[in-house]
Amino acid sequence: MIIRAYDKKDLKSMIKIWNEVVEEGIAFPQEELLDNITGADFFASQTYAAVAEDENNHVICGLYILHPNNIGRCGHICNTSYAISSEYRGRHIGEQLVLDSLCQAKRHAFAILQFNAVVESNTHARHLYERLGFIQLGTIPNGFKMKDGHFENICPYYREL
Numbered sequence: 001m002i003i004r005a006y007d008k009k010d011l012k013s014m015i016k017i018w019n020e021v022v023e024e025g026i027a028f029p030q031e032e033l034l035d036n037i038t039g040a041d042f043f044a045s046q047t048y049a050a051v052a053e054d055e056n057n058h059v060i061c062g063l064y065i066l067h068p069n070n071i072g073r074c075g076h077i078c079n080t081s082y083a084i085s086s087e088y089r090g091r092h093i094g095e096q097l098v099l100d101s102l103c104q105a106k107r108h109a110f111a112i113l114q115f116n117a118v119v120e121s122n123t124h125a126r127h128l129y130e131r132l133g134f135i136q137l138g139t140i141p142n143g144f145k146m147k148d149g150h151f152e153n154i155c156p157y158y159r160e161l
Contacts, residue, residue: 001093003100006049006063008040013060014051015039021083025147027125028081029117047078048104052093061088064097066104069114077158078110082125095128102132106161113159119144120153134159 006014019033034042043049043065052062062084069079080101084093105113113134118125120139130136134157142151 001061001091001096002053002055003050003096004053006043006051010051010060010063011036011040011043014043014049014063017060017063017083017085020086023147027119027122028083029144047108050097050100050104052084052088052097054088061085062093062097064101066101066108068110069116076109076111077114078105078108078112079114079116080105094125095132098128098132102159102161111161113161115157117144117154118157119146120155126155126157129157129159132159 015034015036018039022028022030022033025031032038046065046067048066050064050066051060053059054061062082064080064082066078066080068075069077080098082094082097082101084097102113115129115134118129120126126136137156137158140154140156143154144152146152
C-alpha cells in the first residue's frame with residue numbers, strides 16, 4: 001500500500017469512497033454527497049489530502065483529509081477524516097492513513113490532532129486511536145445522528161504531535 005498526496009486523476013475514486021461512507025451514515029457528519037464539482041472543490045480546499053493506493057493494481061482504496069480544526073488562537077489544532085472503501089476494510093489501511101496524517105500534520109506546523117466526533121460504537125477506530133496514543137476527552141451524549149435517525153454518543157479524541 002502506498003500513501004501519497006492525491007492527484008486530480010484520483011478524484012473519481014475519492015468521491016466514490018467518500019460518498020460510500022456518507023451514505024452509510026454511521027461515521028461522517030456530512031449528509032450531502034459530493035459530485036465531480038463539489039468533490040474537486042472539497043478536496044482542493046483541504047490543507048492536505050492523501051490516498052491509499054494498492055501497489056499491485058493501482059486502485060485507490062482509501063483516503064484522508066487534513067485541515068485546521070479552528071482558526072486564530074486555535075489554528076494550531078488540526079482535524080482529519082479517514083475513509084476506506086468497503087472492499088478494502090480490515091486490511092490495516094486505516095492505521096497507515098492515521099500514521100501518515102500524523103506526519104503530515106507536523107509538516108504543516110500543527111501541534112495537536114483532534115477528532116471531534118468519533119461515534120462511540122465505532123470500536124475499531126476507537127481502539128486504533130487509543131493504541132496510537134490518542135486520548136479520549138470525554139463523551140458527548142447523543143452527539144451523532146445515525147442514518148436511521150437514532151442518536152449515539154460521540155467521543156472526542158486528541159493527540160499532541
